Every structure is written in C-alpha cells, then in structure tokens.
Amino acid sequence: MNLELSEEQRAVRRLARDFVEREVAPHAAEWDRAEDVDRAIVKKLGSVGFLGLTIDEEYGGSGGDHLAYCLVAEELGRGDSSVRGIVSVSLGLVAKTIAGWGSREQKRRWLPLLTAGEALGCFGLTEPGTGSDAGSLTTRAVRDGDDYVINGSKMFITNGTWADVVLLFARTGEAPGHRGISAFLVPAETSGLTRRTIHGKLGLRGQATAELVLQDVRVPAGAMLGPAGKGFSVAMSALAKGRMSVAAGCVGIAQAALDAAVGHAAAREQFGKPIASYQLVQELISDIAVDVDAARLLTWRVADLVDRGEDFATAASKAKLFASEAAVRAANNALQVFGGYGYIDEYPVGKLLRDARVMTLYEGTSQIQKLIIGRDLTGVSAF
Numbered sequence: 001m002n003l004e005l006s007e008e009q010r011a012v013r014r015l016a017r018d019f020v021e022r023e024v025a026p027h028a029a030e031w032d033r034a035e036d037v038d039r040a041i042v043k044k045l046g047s048v049g050f051l052g053l054t055i056d057e058e059y060g061g062s063g064g065d066h067l068a069y070c071l072v073a074e075e076l077g078r079g080d081s082s083v084r085g086i087v088s089v090s091l092g093l094v095a096k097t098i099a100g101w102g103s104r105e106q107k108r109r110w111l112p113l114l115t116a117g118e119a120l121g122c123f124g125l126t127e128p129g130t131g132s133d134a135g136s137l138t139t140r141a142v143r144d145g146d147d148y149v150i151n152g153s154k155m156f157i158t159n160g161t162w163a164d165v166v167l168l169f170a171r172t173g174e175a176p177g178h179r180g181i182s183a184f185l186v187p188a189e190t191s192g193l194t195r196r197t198i199h200g201k202l203g204l205r206g207q208a209t210a211e212l213v214l215q216d217v218r219v220p221a222g223a224m225l226g227p228a229g230k231g232f233s234v235a236m237s238a239l240a241k242g243r244m245s246v247a248a249g250c251v252g253i254a255q256a257a258l259d260a261a262v263g264h265a266a267a268r269e270q271f272g273k274p275i276a277s278y279q280l281v282q283e284l285i286s287d288i289a290v291d292v293d294a295a296r297l298l299t300w301r302v303a304d305l306v307d308r309g310e311d312f313a314t315a316a317s318k319a320k321l322f323a324s325e326a327a328v329r330a331a332n333n334a335l336q337v338f339g340g341y342g343y344i345d346e347y348p349v350g351k352l353l354r355d356a357r358v359m360t361l362y363e364g365t366s367q368i369q370k371l372i373i374g375r376d377l378t379g380v381s382a383f
Contacts, residue, residue: 003297003300005067005071008064008068009065009067009071012064012068012071012072013071013072013075015048016050016071016072016074016075016076019044019048019050019075020075020076020078020079020080021079023044024041024076024079024080024083025079025080027080028079028080028082028206028348028351029345029348029351031082031205031206032080032082032205032206032345032351033205033345034206035199035201035205035206036206036208037080037082037083037086037206037207037208039162041083041086042086042117042120042162043116043117044117045083045086045087045117046115046116046117046118047116047117049062050062050072050076050087050091051087051090051091051095051114051115051116051117052091052095052114052115052116053068053069053072053091054066054068054069054096055091055096055099055111055115056099059099059107059108059111059112059115060111060112060113060115060116061099061111061115062115065307066241066244066302066303066306066307067300067303067304067307069091069092069245069248070244070245070247070248070299070300070302070303071248072087073087073088073245073248073249073252074248074251074252074255074296074299075252076249076252077248077249077250077251077252077253077256078252078253078255078256078259079252079256080206081203081204081207081253081355081356081359082205082206082207082355083206084252085158085159085207085249086120086158086159087245088242088245088246089121089122089123089158089159089242090120090121090122090163091114091115092238092241092242092245093121093167093238093239093242094114094121094123094165094238095110095111095115095121096238096241097167097183097225097234097237097238098110098111098114098167098185098225099111100237101183101225101226101234101237102185102225102226103222105222106185106225110165110185113164114165119164119165120159120162120163120164120165121159121163121164121165121166121167122157122158122160122162122163122165122166122167122210123157123158123238124154124157124166124167124168124169124186124212125137125154125169125235126154126155126156126157127139127152127153127154127155128153128155128211131365132364132365132367132368134169134178134232134235135177135178135181135232136177137152137169137170137171137181138152138171139151139152139153139168139169139170139171139214140152140170140171140172141171141172141182141184143172143221144218146220146221147218147219147220147221148172148184148218148219148220148221148223148224149216149217149218150168150170150184150186150214150216150217150218150219151214151215151216151217152170152214153211153212153213153214154166154168154211154212154214155211155212156198156209156211156362157209157210157211157212158207158208158209158362159207159208160195160197160208160209160210160211160212161195161196161197161208161210162208163188164187164188164189165185165186165187165188166185166186166187166188166193166212167183167184167185167225167238168183168184168185168186168214169181169182169183169184169231169232169234169235170182170184170231172228172229172231173228173229175229178232179232180229181229181231181232181235182224182227182229182230182231183224183225183226183230183231183235184219184223184224185219185223185225186214186217186219186223187219190217190218190219191217191218192214192215192216192217192218193212193213193214193217194212194215195210195211195212195213196210196211196213197209197210198210198211201358202354202357202358203351203353203354203355203356203357203358204354204355204358205354239363239364240312240313240316241306241312241316242363243302243316243317243320243363243364243369244302244303244312244316244319244320246320246323246324246359246362246363247295247298247302247316247319247320247322247323247324248299248323249359250295250320250323250324250326250327250356250359251295251296251299251323251327253327253331253352253355253356253359254288254291254292254295254323254326254327254330254331255292256348256352257288257327257330257331257333257334257349257352258285258288258289258292258330258334260334260338260347260348260349261284261285261333261334261337261338261349262276262285264337264338264341264347265281265285265337268339275337281337284333284334284336284337285333287329287330287333288329288330288333288334291326291327291329291330292326294322294326295319295322295323295326295327298315298318298319298322299319299323301315301319302315302316302319313372314372314373314376317364317369317372317373318369318373320363320364320369321366321369321370321373323359324356324359324360324366325360325366327352327356327359328353328356328357328359328360330352330356331349331352331353331355331356332353334349334352334353335349335350335353368383371383
C-alpha cells in the first residue's frame with residue numbers, strides 16, 4: 001500500500017476542504033439546531049463532482065479512485081456528518097450499486113441525475129422489525145403480469161424524504177431468509193409510497209431520515225436491479241463499500257475533535273497557564289491523535305484494496321469498527337478538554353459526540369462487524 005497521495009488526490013482533498021470551509025462548516029450548527037440541512041447543498045455537491053466520484057464519465061460521473069472518495073468523505077465528516085451522509089448514501093450506496101448491478105438502461109436513466117445532484121437516492125433495507133437481521137425482512141413484492149406490487153415499510157432511511165429514487169429490498173420468493181430477496185429501483189413519486197420525517201434524533205439532526213410505507217406500490221419488472229433472488233447480495237456488496245465511507249467520515253469527526261481540542265487547550269488558561277501545559281490534558285489530546293491516525297490508515301487500506309480489485313469486505317468491517325468507536329472516543333475526549341464549555345452547543349464538540357454515536361450503529365453495528373471479522377478468521381459463522 002502506497003501511503004503517498006498523488007497530486008490528483010491532493011487536489012481533490014484541497015477542493016473538498018475549501019468546499020467544507022465555504023459551504024458547510026459555517027452552517028453546521030444552524031442546520032443541527034433546525035434539524036434541516038439546506039437542500040441547495042445537494043446541487044452544490046453535484047457541481048463540484050462529489051456525487052460522481054468513482055462513477056464512469058460515460059454516465060456523468062467524475063471518475064477518480066476510492067481513496068479520493070475517502071478523502072472527500074473525511075473532509076465532509078469533519079465539517080458536518082449530516083452532509084457526509086447525503087453523499088455516502090446517494091453515491092456510495094445507491095449510484096455505485098446501480099453502476100455495479102444495473103442494466104444499461106437503468107444506468108442511463110439514473111446515474112447522470114444522481115451524479116449531478118439533480119436527483120438523490122436512498123437505501124431501503126432496514127425495517128421496523130429488522131435491523132442487523134436484514135435477511136428476515138418482510139416487505140414483499142408480488143409479480144402481477146409485467147409488474148411487481150410491493151407492500152411493506154422501511155425505517156431509519158437516510159435521504160428518505162428527499163430521495164427521488166429508492167433502492168428497495170423486498171421478498172419476491174418463498175425461499176427463506178436472504179435467498180428470497182430481490183432489489184428494485186422505485187421512483188419516489190410512485191403512487192402508494194408515503195414518507196415521514198423522523199425528528200428528535202440524538203445526532204445527524206440535519207440529515208433527512210425517514211420512515212417509508214409502501215401500499216400497493218406498482219413498478220415494472222424492469223425496475224428490478226440485478227437478478228431475481230439476488231437482492232441480499234446486492235445489499236451486502238453496497239454495504240461493504242458503504243462501511244469504508246462511514247469509516248472515512250468517522251476519521252473526519254475524530255480529526256475535527258483533535259483540531260478543536262488542540263485549539264481550546266492552547267487558548268484556555270487555568271491556574272495561570274494554558275491547559276495545554278498539563279500532562280493529563282496532553283494525554284487526552286495524544287489519545288485522540290493516535291485514534292485519528294490509526295482509523296485513517298485502516299480506511300485508506302480498504303480504498304487501496306478496492307482500487308486494486310482485491311477482496312476488501314473484512315478490511316472494511318475492521319475499518320468501520322475501529323473508526324466508529326474511535327470517533328466516539330475522540331469526541332468524548334475533546335469534550336473533556338473543553339470542560340463545561342463542551343456541553344453547550346456554542347462549541348462544536350458536543351455535536352461531534354452526538355454525530356459520532358450513531359456511527360457504531362448504522363451500516364452494521366460494532367457487534368456485527370466483530371462477528372464478520374470473527375467469521376473470516378475462524379471460518380465459523382456466529383449468526
């Protein structure tokens with residue numbers, strides 16, 4: 001693995017950093033309090049190419065490799081994880097999955113819109129009764145002539161109320177577990193699909209998170225993404241790369257925590273000198289720094305494996321597990337450096353901690369990542 005960034009990758013990182021400082025960071029606290037990101041950010045993300053990274057230019061993408069994608073996710077996570085989530089889901093889970101599994105017609109219909117920020121995608125896997133056990137989902141799609149009729153519900157869907165297309169997973173056969181699941185591309189305006197915004201979240205407050213209810217939603221058979229009965233494979237392939245994106249965003253959270261802690265420790269004085277001069281404050285800061293570097297290297301390793309065409313699924317689980325837990329530790333340590341000031345939203349570290357906490361839960365909990373890693377090491381599945 002080459003740890004030296006190319007000039008192109010450095011340019012992408014500079015572009016992302018400038019974008020965040022101009023378009024994201026100044027508004028992050030306001031969006032958090034309002035529980036609503038300004039939707040104009042979507043087209044801005046598209047205009048600079050962030051919604052088209054790794055997608056072929058033939059379909060409107062901006063190309064680039066997966067390390068460049070991680071660099072952008074890190075910078076967006078440093079600025080506002082709610083914005084990072086927009087990109088990670090619409091590009092990372094939806095557009096990349098269409099690029100990998102879609103027919104030429106599906107690619108031509110959806111990818112130019114998604115990469116330009118003219119449309120957003122959401123990933124309809126989790127249900128009210130199925131989270132980690134995705135293979136037991138109950139949403140059902142029944143064949144009716146040339147169509148499928150879908151009934152069911154989805155929960156905690158990022159971009160859910162903003163999305164123009166839902167990458168939806170439903171049971172199409174009688175086979176038990178994951179073998180009976182298929183994937184569909186469902187336009188959000190389809191009759192019978194209703195969406196409800198979920199408010200009152202601990203973190204990622206600016207992100208549009210929703211419950212989806214499907215009542216006799218009719219889509220043509222051509223809306224199926226990939227072969228019938230292979231929807232679980234579609235979902236797992238998306239989530240493996242998605243975990244890399246989440247890990248990169250967690251690196252951004254941890255880096256923001258480090259920057260904030262170092263700045264505050266230098267400026268804040270107690271007992272007649274800056275608190276940076278005290279050993280236990282330096283311990284908190286050094287622990288954050290080590291977590292940042294370790295999480296970043298684990299994430300970059302995943303990107304390197306993806307770009308070289310090698311197996312990356314277990315490495316992605318390792319990166320997601322470590323980086324998400326590290327982001328929580330980093331934000332918590334930064335809050336400790338800030339003391340009482342860290343507990344009010346005038347300062348950034350409280351939001352960082354709230355945003356970090358969900359990273360250990362979605363796209364596979366920390367416990368699920370440990371079971372994936374353990375299965376790879378022992379050859380024995382614990383679930």
